[in-house]
Amino acid sequence: MVRRILSLMVLLWALGFAAFAVGLPGPAEEQRTDAIIVLTGGEYRIERGIELLEAGQADRMLISGVNRTVRPVELAEEIGKPEALFDCCIDLGQEAVDTRSNGAEAAEWMRENGFSSVRLVTTDWHMPRARFEFKRELDDDVTLLPDAVPSEPSFMQLFLEYNKYLLRRLSALIGL
Numbered sequence: 001m002v003r004r005i006l007s008l009m010v011l012l013w014a015l016g017f018a019a020f021a022v023g024l025p026g027p028a029e030e031q032r033t034d035a036i037i038v039l040t041g042g043e044y045r046i047e048r049g050i051e052l053l054e055a056g057q058a059d060r061m062l063i064s065g066v067n068r069t070v071r072p073v074e075l076a077e078e079i080g081k082p083e084a085l086f087d088c089c090i091d092l093g094q095e096a097v098d099t100r101s102n103g104a105e106a107a108e109w110m111r112e113n114g115f116s117s118v119r120l121v122t123t124d125w126h127m128p129r130a131r132f133e134f135k136r137e138l139d140d141d142v143t144l145l146p147d148a149v150p151s152e153p154s155f156m157q158l159f160l161e162y163n164k165y166l167l168r169r170l171s172a173l174i175g176l
Contacts, residue, residue, distance in 0.1 A: 013166075020162045024124040028147040033058050034115035037106045039099070039130060040065040042123035044149050046079060049121045052147070053089060058119060062109050064093035064102045099126070100168075103133035110142060117143040124148040125158055129165040136172065 027048075036058045038049035046063060053061050066075070072086035086092075096105040110118060118138070122130045127148045134144055153161075 016166070017159070017162050020128065020165070021158050024153075025127045025146055025148040026124065026150060028119060028145050030057065031119075031145060032056070033117040033119045033143070033145055034060070035110065035113065035117070036061040036119045036121060037102075037109075037134075038063045039102050039120075039122040039126070042126065042149065042151070045121055045123065046075075048147070048149050050079065050081060050085070050090075052119065052121070053085075060089055060091070060113065060115075062091045062093050062106060064105050064109075065096040065098075066092040066094050068094045070094075099130055099133050102130070103137035106134065107137035107139070110138060116141060117145070119145045119147050121147045121149065123151050123153075125151060125153040125161050129161065129168055132165070132169065132172075 036049050036052055038045050038061065040046070040063060049061050049063065052058065063075075070092065072090070072092060073083050075092070076083040076086050091109065093102075093105045093109060096102040106118070120127075120130060120134055127146050131144065131146050138144060
């Protein structure tokens with residue numbers, strides 16, 4: 001009996017992993033939101049957010065999880081954009097250290113600015129867990145539009161992220 005239950009659990013885990021790996025989300029369609037939130041840590045995330053901001057898809061953007069030593073002028077120079085864009089439209093969130101705290105930092109920023117819709121930009125393999133954390137932190141009346149940056153994750157990246165996602169959902173379920 002125990003062997004069957006364990007076999008069923010492994011089968012469900014494997015099927016879930018397969019669905020996770022083949023069902024990675026893609027970029028969102030054109031839709032204006034009040035704000036854009038970009039999570040640091042992956043290639044082309046910040047570039048995607050700025051591209052959307054410059055295309056008029058939102059008026060303001062938060063880059064969450066920026067190192068505390070980074071200043072707007074340095075980031076503007078690094079990505080080749082004018083500092084004026086940061087002065088008017090981009091905030092650096094420097095409190096978050098992981099996906100969970102990204103959600104908390106972003107929710108606070110959303111409340112402070114009175115935003116009711118947001119486009120979340122992160123890498124495709126990271127989006128399920130990021131979306132989960134944001135849904136937990138954002139107010140119920142906030143519209144969340146996932147906008148995943150396509151990537152080519154390795155098997156190990158997918159394996160680790162899927163397990164992080166499952167563990168986070170489980171920990172939330174039991175109240176941790």
